[in-house]
Amino acid sequence: MQRIYRKLKRLVSGEDESLRADGGTTVEHAESESLLSSEFVQSLPFWLPPFLLMGFFVYGAIGWNFIISLTDFETFQLPTYKLSALDFEMYRQLFNDPGFWTAARNTLVLLVAFTGLCLVFGLILAIIVDRDIRFENTFRTIYLLPMSLSFVVTAKFWAWMYNFNSGMINVTFRSFGLDFLAHQWISDPTTKLAAVIFALIWQFSGYAMVVYLAGLRAIPDEHFEAARVDGASTWRMYRRVIVPQLRASTVSAAVVLMVFALKAFDFLYVMFGRQPGPAADILATMMYREAFGSLHWAYGSAIAIVLFVMALAVVTPYLYNEYRRGEL
Amino acid sequence: MSGTPAAPDPENRTWTDRVRRSVRTTSTSRALLYVVLFALVAFYLAPLEAGIMTAFKTQNAFNTSLPFFPPLGDGFTLEAWRVALDKLQSGLVNSLLLAIPATVLSATLGSFAAYGITNVDWKYQMPIVALFVAGIFIPYQAVLVPLARLFTIVDTQALLSPLWGLPFMHEYYANLINLIIAHTAYGIPITFLLFRSYYRNFSDEMLEAARLDGASVFSIYRNIVLPLSKPMFAVTLIYQFTQVWNDLLFALVIIPSGSGSSAPVTVALNNLSGGIIQSFGLQMAGAFIAAIPTLIVYVLFGDQFAKGVAS
Numbered sequence: 172m173q174r175i176y177r178k179l180k181r182l183v184s185g186e187d188e189s190l191r192a193d194g195g196t197t198v199e200h201a202e203s204e205s206l207l208s209s210e211f212v213q214s215l216p217f218w219l220p221p222f223l224l225m226g227f228f229v230y231g232a233i234g235w236n237f238i239i240s241l242t243d244f245e246t247f248q249l250p251t252y253k254l255s256a257l258d259f260e261m262y263r264q265l266f267n268d269p270g271f272w273t274a275a276r277n278t279l280v281l282l283v284a285f286t287g288l289c290l291v292f293g294l295i296l297a298i299i300v301d302r303d304i305r306f307e308n309t310f311r312t313i314y315l316l317p318m319s320l321s322f323v324v325t326a327k328f329w330a331w332m333y334n335f336n337s338g339m340i341n342v343t344f345r346s347f348g349l350d351f352l353a354h355q356w357i358s359d360p361t362t363k364l365a366a367v368i369f370a371l372i373w374q375f376s377g378y379a380m381v382v383y384l385a386g387l388r389a390i391p392d393e394h395f396e397a398a399r400v401d402g403a404s405t406w407r408m409y410r411r412v413i414v415p416q417l418r419a420s421t422v423s424a425a426v427v428l429m430v431f432a433l434k435a436f437d438f439l440y441v442m443f444g445r446q447p448g449p450a451a452d453i454l455a456t457m458m459y460r461e462a463f464g465s466l467h468w469a470y471g472s473a474i475a476i477v478l479f480v481m482a483l484a485v486v487t488p489y490l491y492n493e494y495r496r497g498e499l
Numbered sequence: 500m501s502g503t504p505a506a507p508d509p510e511n512r513t514w515t516d517r518v519r520r521s522v523r524t525t526s527t528s529r530a531l532l533y534v535v536l537f538a539l540v541a542f543y544l545a546p547l548e549a550g551i552m553t554a555f556k557t558q559n560a561f562n563t564s565l566p567f568f569p570p571l572g573d574g575f576t577l578e579a580w581r582v583a584l585d586k587l588q589s590g591l592v593n594s595l596l597l598a599i600p601a602t603v604l605s606a607t608l609g610s611f612a613a614y615g616i617t618n619v620d621w622k623y624q625m626p627i628v629a630l631f632v633a634g635i636f637i638p639y640q641a642v643l644v645p646l647a648r649l650f651t652i653v654d655t656q657a658l659l660s661p662l663w664g665l666p667f668m669h670e671y672y673a674n675l676i677n678l679i680i681a682h683t684a685y686g687i688p689i690t691f692l693l694f695r696s697y698y699r700n701f702s703d704e705m706l707e708a709a710r711l712d713g714a715s716v717f718s719i720y721r722n723i724v725l726p727l728s729k730p731m732f733a734v735t736l737i738y739q740f741t742q743v744w745n746d747l748l749f750a751l752v753i754i755p756s757g758s759g760s761s762a763p764v765t766v767a768l769n770n771l772s773g774g775i776i777q778s779f780g781l782q783m784a785g786a787f788i789a790a791i792p793t794l795i796v797y798v799l800f801g802d803q804f805a806k807g808v809a810s
Contacts, residue, residue: 210619213716221687223629228684229634232642232649239644294541300745302532312801313540316547319797320790321745323765327786329511329544331779339549339566346565373543395707426636433638437747441769458640463512463647463752486636489535490629499628 181257226366241423250469261473268305271474273449274457277364278481281453285368285375286428290421293379298409299378301387311384322437329370331443333357333372357442360450367451374484375431377423386420387413394488426489433482454478525648554579554784561780570683579780580788583771586708587788589760590767593791597675597763602684606735608683609690610728614720615697618706634688638746644687647752651676671761674754678763681753682743689742690735737800741793744803764789 241257244250265271300310317325332339332358339376342351356366390413398412436455439447445460447453454474493499505607549566556564560574570576612631616624654662656673662777663670710718747765762770771785 209621210710210716211621214615214619217619217716218612218627219615221612221691222631224608224684225631225634225687226693229637229642229644229688230630232645233637235645235648236641236643237650299532299539304536308802310536310540312798313543314799315801317543319741321747321765321792321793323745323768324786324790325546327768327782331782332546332552334688334698334779336562337566337779341547342566364535373523377543402668430636434748436640437765440747440751441582446579455638455640459643459748459751462644468644470732475638475640475643478638482636482638482641486633490633492631494625499625499632 179381181474184374188230208343228375236472236479239469243471244468244472245470261469264470265473265477270452270457271454274452274454274474275477277451278453278455278478281368282432285371285432285435286425288368289372289376289379289428290424292376293424294383294414294417296376296380297383297387298413301384311381312322314380317374322435323441325370325374326438327440329366329373330357332370333366336453342427360448363448363450365495367435367442369488371432371438373437375428378431379428382420383417386417390416422489422492426486427480433478454481458485504601510529548785554780555570556637556756556780556786558778558780577778579778581786583781583785586771586792587764587767590762590764592620593675593761594744594763596672596766597682598740599634600738601679601686602736604683605686605690605739606732609687609735610692610694610725610732611720612687613694613698614724615716618724619716620702620717631688631691634685639685643752646681646749650753674761677753678749681749682746685749686742690739691737693738694728694731694762697728701727722799733800736761737796740796743757744793 176482238252238257239250240261242250242252243260244317245257296314300307300314305309333339335341335353335358338356344350344352354362356362357448394412395408395418398408403411428488435453436459437458439451439453440459443451443456445456445464447456454477458471458474458478461467461474490499545567552567552569553561555576556570556574557576557578560570564570565573588598616627616631655676656670659673659676662668662672706719706723709723713721744765747769750763750766754763754766768785768789769780
């Protein structure tokens with residue numbers, strides 16, 4: 172290794188011109204080497220075991236899950252994987268199940284409302300925090316703090332915040348004489364999902380803020396100068412110059428927030444148990460209830476595949492775009 | 500960037516610093532800005548503050564005082580903390596036994612994989628990269644049923660039976676081993692991505708020089724890449740530790756229900772109930788106890804966490 176370090180040092184200090192000059196020929200040498208000593212083969216022990224482990228648990232499991240969804244695996248009876256016995260019966264049942272459509276609608280509402288509001292709120296936070304304030308790090312840390320907590324913990328906090336009799340929200344309203352504002356936040360079907368979304372925004376808007384802060388600081392000076400010369404107002408400046416420049420930040424934050432939203436299962440499970448009721452049932456909770464509560468394994472697997480396809484529809488364009496921009 | 504805006508250091512200028520050059524900022528609007536900032540602090544900390552206050556209150560004080568007021572005089576008690584700690588302690592131990600190996604394993608494997616694909620020259624890596632990265636975005640519901648099936652087919656407890664005779668080993672650790680395997684496997688995509696974005700910025704020249712010297716792929720990793728990876732390991736370990744510690748779903752599926760002894764702290768917290776009267780003090784104390792490890796990690800390494808999250 173000493174040799175390598177010496178060479179590195181020479182290279183960095185620019186002494187070793189010959190090394191760079193014959194760089195091209197060495198590459199040719201490498202190509203004519205035997206396959207066994209090639210870098211590709213040498214790299215296999217590094218990436219192949221993690222790839223196989225991850226591949227088995229992710230793609231293998233999804234494949235297995237898909238096959239299970241084609242069986243009628245229920246209770247403790249084992250699935251029959253006989254080719255002739257596989258069919259799309261579970262999907263037919265699923266699409267005829269009104270509960271499924273309610274859950275699918277709630278999933279979409281949760282995804283769109285949570286992601287959208289988090290982005291808007293995160294952007295506002297970022298603009299405020301970016302106003303050259305004192306103790307910026309402290310404010311930023313506090314706003315990001317809820318993100319370090321688990322869904323189980325945040326669900327415990329919010330279940331209590333929303334409690335009708337002794338919860339902080341209602342008690343605060345009552346103590347200001349605003350009794351009419353006190354409400355059954357998480358029992359009333361009309362406010363249930365909104366209450367969940369609000370708590371999730373509390374937990375994750377700090378994340379959107381961090382991403383937008385990084386984006387704001389990456390905007391080159393000239394863009395601002397140009398707008399200033401044009402005599403744009405602050406509002407116009409933000410709307411016409413800043414926000415469009417933050418497109419990349421928006422996309423990356425949105426994708427990650429959607430992943431968080433898909434994992435909101437933990438939150439709902441702690442708050443409502445297996446039965447969030449139709450107003451807050453999402454596909455994730457429905458899947459868990461069907462598979463692990465009622466032991467309708469095949470039916471649960473079919474819901475899982477629908478959820479997977481939904482995720483794929485969001486992620487594939489994103490990954491393709493990242494690939495095209497050379498960011499992957 | 501908490502200093503005064505007087506310093507004309509271009510690196511340190513924020514957006515609004517530039518905005519302010521054209522928009523006259525009055526001291527009133529400046530004061531208003533801080534009012535908003537502190538209102539936001541209140542918004543983010545209110546549930547936590549009220550939670551702490553409640554956890555220290557007797558049932559009587561709970562019924563008679565406002566949630567966010569501190570417990571006064573007789574109203575103060577440590578009872579909730581004592582009960583919660585008692586009920587959660589085996590969960591805390593299990594979570595540590597689970598999170599530490601799972602975190603280290605997934606970070607190490609992620610680093611291996613990212614190095615083997617990013618810094619070693621071979622073509623057609625992109626499909627493999629795409630498969631790794633797409634793994635981050637799969638909804639876990641799509642793998643739950645097979646995961647549960649797998650661990651009923653593969654009986655880790657029987658496979659490792661010689662281990663259970665050793666001191667300090669329990670048969671229920673087999674459940675934790677299953678969880679460690681699952682968390683490691685599902686952690687690899689994100690650790691891969693974190694390390695890949697870091698390794699891509701390594702200068703080609705540096706690694707090329709080592710290659711020309713005849714260093715093997717392994718020795719380059721061991722002697723150059725690994726020592727330089729320390730900052731990224733810090734970020735990845737923090738991130739993964741938080742993820743594994745906070746997980747509920749895999750634990751629900753992989754740990755057989757009713758086997759209280761191997762349940763991690765999230766499951767124990769979810770099952771925490773205060774008997775007939777629902778005691779919010781107990782729930783809040785339990786929530787804080789379960790959150791302490793990630794809060795410590797976050798407060799100590801918060802800045803690195805934020806950077807890692809942003810990248």
